[in-house]
Amino acid sequence: MAIKQIQTKSGLYIHYQDEGKKSAPAIILIMGLGAQMTVWPDVFYDALVNNNFRVIRFDNRDVGLSSQLNERDAPSLFSIWLNKHFSLGKPAPYSLEDMAEDVICLMQELKISQAHLVGASMGGMIAQIIAAKYKKKVLSLTSIMSTPNVISFSATTLKTIVKLAPLSQKTATRDSAINYNVKLNQTIGSPLFQPQESVLKAQAAEQIDRAHNPSGIKRQLCAITATGKRTHLIKKIKAPTLVIHGAADPLFPISEGINTAKLIQKSKLKIVPELGHDFPPKLMEKIAHWISKHVRNAEKIRIQKKIKKLTK
Template identity: 55%
Template sequence: MPSIATSHGITINYQDEGPCDAPTVILIMGLGAQMTVWPDAFYYGLVSNGFRVIRFDNRDTGLSSQLEHCGRPSLIKAWLSRRLPISSSVPYTLEDMCLDVLELMRALKVKKAHLVGASMGGMIAQLLAAKYKKKVLSLTSIMSSSSAPALSRSNVGLLFKLMRLKPAAKSQEAAIDYLVKLNQLIGSPGYPQDEQILKQQARLSVSRAHTPNGFKRQLIALTNSQSKEHLLGKIKAPTLVIHGLADPIIPLAAGQKTAQQIHKAKFKVVPGMGHDFPPELMKKLTKWVSKHIKKAEQKRLKKK
């Protein structure tokens, strides 16, 4: 896969498919997830629907820059620093990750784009749509929120389960086993995936890149991000919010609130969907997102 270098010395690895003169769609992935987590059925489905589609590895993920010089900051200290007068280093912010997207657009000569963000990627897309309105033609926010997820009975229980799952060894096999169990915990109860398929996907992911320290740095960027609720009213781009009814990490209410705060946003609930991309739902999601983008394009052309 090709890559670009930003003015801040960050290398961003990306994939760019579809006609260069077609409407451009940029997919922004979530916390600790490589661009390959976007299902091929969804990615190439958008391409076959007539779009130029770009997906990329966020900084500290996949084949993009690993900021190991930033060390392994303490998650507990970073969390306490928001509530107590304790100093804590924050390697970077979600705003910095927004700038990575803008630099990728500039390098690929994309003046304006339709943004599709998942989870933390949805938060980045929301920031871009609010602060850089002229760059964003439409916004699709999937399984996301306008602020760092609040602690609830369900996700606190999930957090403790994830802590117990943490691999004791640093081997590839331990990392693969962790990813399988993680995906089983956050997955869609209405669309359970076969364990062998999850293991195969995990093996491909770990062999491509394994960045546990990068995950921690991204998590600190996420937890230290200010609420974007006050910015959502500034979003003018046509917006579609998609959320799973069974999401164990970001509750349905968070997606609903995001849609309510963005002017004329459309909200679609997916029964049985958790915090993942079940293969059975990719045809439906591709259809929804394609229709949303095409309507935004028609509206833009009418204005012209």
């Protein structure tokens, strides 16, 4: 396992894993809110590598083994909203655009001029920003369980947030953090693929022991709030796009996936009936197959464009 780190222009360290032939098409996996790169299931990661791709997964800033910005404040979301709309309150420590820049820095350090982006949840938001702002660097986009908005205010989403809110205040100790992680996965996970609680507890312990930074999660949430809706940006995306969304997602309802696909020209939408807001290994091989096919089609388009330029 080739795990390394790079330093961005802003001085942050980004911890990453890079597998597959360096000459192969590069796929960069961008994880969601508070989730470490190891949340991408190995069965999914390995399937992409075995399909002859170069696959990079990494810890976003403020999570996992990447730089933790604990010296920065985590203002209330209301304060950030006031700052964004009325120049009152406190600004967010950073934005999703800053997190998108981290990905660009990672690409530069790894000498990857163009890549296929796969983003999940908040990672989908970051990938959308990169695809819209850095069109020449993005060969394809896959947006999984994400949204063009800040958050959905559906009854299901609000019910999920209310259920998790009181638990999130009790993550100071290792045991309480593990218990919260278990409850989180039980709440947002795919109903038909719920692992036994002992399995969830073992997975949570592995995550917490690798790294635990609750204030970093709050700052990432601040970044989402500060960035706001991205509908105007998403309409600018030209890269071949695949949108994957679960019909059983309790956090971002299926309408968010449909809306994302509608905003991006010629995008393809895959609805997974059993998928919640997680990565069940039993579904991830199928999703890896979809993404592999999507990336290969995008590679064909890239090669055809290259040949067309040479023959002009």
